[in-house]
Structure formats: structure tokens, C-alpha cells
Amino acid sequence: MRPSARTSAGYRAYSAGDVERLREVLAYRRLGFGLREIADLVDDPATDVVAHLHRLRGLLLDQRDRAAAMVAAIDRELEARAMGIRTTPEEQLKVMGEQLYDTIGSAYPAARRTEPRIAAKVRDALGDAWTVLNVGAGTGSYEPPDRDVTAVEPSADMRAQRPAGAAPCVAATAESLPFEDQSFDAAMAFSTVHHWQDPIAGLREMRRVARRVVVFTYDAGTTGWLQRFWLTRDYLPEFAGLLVDWPSLAGLTRAIGGRAEPVLIPWDCADGFFEAHWRRPGAYLDEDVRRAVSVWARVGPEAEQRAVDRLRADLSSGRWAERNRDLVALDAAELGLRLLVARTIVRASTARSRPRSPSMGGR
Numbered sequence: 445m446r447p448s449a450r451t452s453a454g455y456r457a458y459s460a461g462d463v464e465r466l467r468e469v470l471a472y473r474r475l476g477f478g479l480r481e482i483a484d485l486v487d488d489p490a491t492d493v494v495a496h497l498h499r500l501r502g503l504l505l506d507q508r509d510r511a512a513a514m515v516a517a518i519d520r521e522l523e524a525r526a527m528g529i530r531t532t533p534e535e536q537l538k539v540m541g542e543q544l545y546d547t548i549g550s551a552y553p554a555a556r557r558t559e560p561r562i563a564a565k566v567r568d569a570l571g572d573a574w575t576v577l578n579v580g581a582g583t584g585s586y587e588p589p590d591r592d593v594t595a596v597e598p599s600a601d602m603r604a605q606r607p608a609g610a611a612p613c614v615a616a617t618a619e620s621l622p623f624e625d626q627s628f629d630a631a632m633a634f635s636t637v638h639h640w641q642d643p644i645a646g647l648r649e650m651r652r653v654a655r656r657v658v659v660f661t662y663d664a665g666t667t668g669w670l671q672r673f674w675l676t677r678d679y680l681p682e683f684a685g686l687l688v689d690w691p692s693l694a695g696l697t698r699a700i701g702g703r704a705e706p707v708l709i710p711w712d713c714a715d716g717f718f719e720a721h722w723r724r725p726g727a728y729l730d731e732d733v734r735r736a737v738s739v740w741a742r743v744g745p746e747a748e749q750r751a752v753d754r755l756r757a758d759l760s761s762g763r764w765a766e767r768n769r770d771l772v773a774l775d776a777a778e779l780g781l782r783l784l785v786a787r788t789i790v791r792a793s794t795a796r797s798r799p800r801s802p803s804m805g806g807r
């Protein structure tokens with residue numbers, strides 16, 4: 445840019461035309477054009493100012509849409525990772541391109557519902573607790589409707605899917621609960637501990653903020669976890685890889701100072717968690733059923749495809765039925781699911797406990 449003129453005092457004087465040109469240069473620069481290309485563009489005699497503005501506007505809108513798509517994809521990946529789901533290299537590349545991938549969050553509400561028989565056990569374990577903290581609350585399944593519930597959920601995607609009228613939800617993680625010591629009658633966590641970065645730290649936090657702790661989780665101990673469930677035993681041995689570093693049941697119960705009770709899974713379980721369809725094997729062929737469970741994304745698409753193909757073949761050949769003949773007679777199965785309960789004397793409180801820092805995120 446050269447000034448069109450100088451003032452009598454020798455200062456550079458830029459005309460309106462200079463400013464227009466400068467604006468175009470800066471806009472093209474911001475769009476990533478090189479100086480030589482910019483010189484050709486702004487000096488093109490066939491393009492007037494209005495045509496330049498239209499072109500710039502179109503280019504900037506394109507860039508804005510691409511950036512917005514990338515931000516959305518990155519947010520989804522962050523949330524997937526917060527849920528313990530590792531994206532494949534292919535999916536990660538998509539973040540840089542046009543295609544966005546569906547996250548488990550949007551598939552969740554369709555398949556994950558409250559199973560009333562398990563909810564009854566959770567309610568029993570909560571006893572007469574009035575103020576209840578639900579950690580890793582997701583969309584709010586298992587939150588008792590007749591208590592004063594506060595939810596904690598780190599994923600914005602999940603918070604956004606909580607139904608209207610659901611309990612207030614704080615954006616936080618289990619490992620660092622923003623509440624005073626012993627500020628709730630009870631803290632509960634359902635099907636979430638295996639997603640936490642540090643399960644023991646999270647459980648200790650629950651114990652710190654509540655006088656009673658109720659946790660629905662699984663026993664991945666050495667007593668044949670993989671063998672217990674035909675799906676992992678015969679079709680998805682990769683599941684074992686997800687259990688590396690998972691604390692023992694004894695370690696989990698010790699962290700809350702409680703004990704573990706087995707929870708049998710009814711054959712027609714309404715909540716579509718991983719083990720729910722143990723007597724309805726055809727359900728695992730349904731993509732929607734699998735998308736609502738993080739295990740499938742965590743083992744990766746190859747293992748998933750192989751497991752589904754083999755299961756489909758075994759179901760049509762009758763091999764699955766042959767191998768699992770005993771299951772047909774069962775109404776409920778022991779698949780390693782556990783309710784961990786730490787009971788102490790509960791002093792029912794009447795006031796809602798307030799977060800230590802007021803981070804009541806979007807519901």
C-alpha cells in the first residue's frame with residue numbers, strides 16, 4: 445500500500461480508494477491467499493468493488509461454515525473421549541473435512557431408558573435420603589422423581605438432552621465435585637464409573653460429599669468376566685482390552701467403604717446397556733442398539749463388524765441357539781453387574797445443597 449498523497453506536514457494521506465484496497469488485501473490475507481495472488485485479485489481490472497465484496501463475502505461464509513463444522517466435530521470428539529470412547533483414525537480425519545460423525549450422545553436417549561426393576565433397587569439403596577446427587581447423570585435415567593436431585597454431567601451433549609423439568613445439572617466431573625463435604629444425603633452413580641478417568645478418585649469424592657453412596661457398575665474381576673457373557677466370550681474378545689486398568693470390585697467398594705450386591709439383568713431389560721439383550725441376541729445386529737453403547741465404538745469398527753457378522757451367521761445357522769440353550773429358561777442373568785452401597789446414618793436434610801462454585805451448566 446502506498447499512500448495516494450502526503451499532507452503539507454509530510455504525513456501519509458490515504459484516500460477512500462486506498463482504504464477499500466487495504467480492506468480487500470487484509471480480507472484476502474485472512475483467507476489465506478498469498479501476497480502475489482492478492483495483488484492479481486485486487487488489481488484485476490474486470491472486478492469492481494461490489495464484485496470484490498461479493499466474492500469476499502462468499503469466501504468468508506464458506507470459511508465460517510467449515511470452521512463451525514470443525515468446532516462441532518471437535519466438541520463431539522471431546523465429549524466422546526470424556527465418555528471413554530476413542531475415535532478411529534478415520535473418524536479423526538473426518539474432523540478436518542466436511543463430514544461430521546454421529547456421536548453416541550445423540551443415539552443415547554433412543555435406547556437407554558430406566559429399567560424399573562433396577563430402579564427399584566437403586567431407590568431401596570437410597571433409603572430415606574432426600575437430597576440426592578446423581579454423578580455422571582446423562583439424560584437422567586434412574587434419578588428418583590420424588591427426591592431433591594442435583595445432577596452432575598460433564599458432557600454438554602448429554603446435558604442438552606436432559607428432558608424438560610429434569611433436575612438441575614452441574615457441569616463437572618466425578619473426580620472433582622464442586623460441593624462441600626457431606627452436603628448431600630446420598631450420591632448415586634449409574635453406569636458411568638467405567639467412563640471416569642480415575643474411578644477411585646471419583647468414588648472417594650462421592651463419599652466426601654454424601655453420607656450414603658449408591659453405585660451401579662460391574663465386576664470385571666478375574667473370575668471369568670469374559671466367559672460369563674456369550675457376546676464377549678464368543679464374539680467380542682476385544683472387550684478384554686477395555687478392562688485393562690479397571691480397578692477390582694474390592695478396590696471400588698473400598699473407595700466408598702461399602703459392599704457389593706449382585707444385580708441380575710432381567711431378560712427383557714428396558715435399559716439398552718451392553719448386557720441388556722443377553723436373551724435377545726438379534727438386538728445386537730441392530731446398529732441403533734449398538735450406537736447407544738460405548739463398548740462398540742471403543743473396540744473399533746473392525747472388531748464390531750466381525751462380531752456382528754459372526755453373530756448374524758450363528759443366529760441363522762442355529763449355532764448360537766445350540767450353544768446358549770440354557771439361557772432360554774432364564775428370566776434373569778448374573779452378568780457381573782453390581783450395586784455398590786455404602787450406608788451410614790442419614791440425617792435427612794430439607795434444604796437443597798448448593799454447589800461450591802455456582803457452575804450450574806445448561807441442563
Ligand SMILES: C[S@@+](CC[C@H](N)C(=O)[O-])C[C@H]1O[C@@H](n2cnc3c(N)ncnc32)[C@H](O)[C@@H]1O
Pocket residue numbers: 526527528556579580581582583584585586596597598599602616617618619633634635636639640641646
Ligand atoms: C453410560 S452414560 C450413563 C448416564 C446415566 N447415568 C444413565 O444411566 O443413563 C455415562 C455418563 O458418564 C458421563 N461421564 C464421563 N466421564 C465422567 C466423569 N469423569 N465424571 C462424571 N461423569 C462422567 C458421560 O458423559 C455419560 O453421560
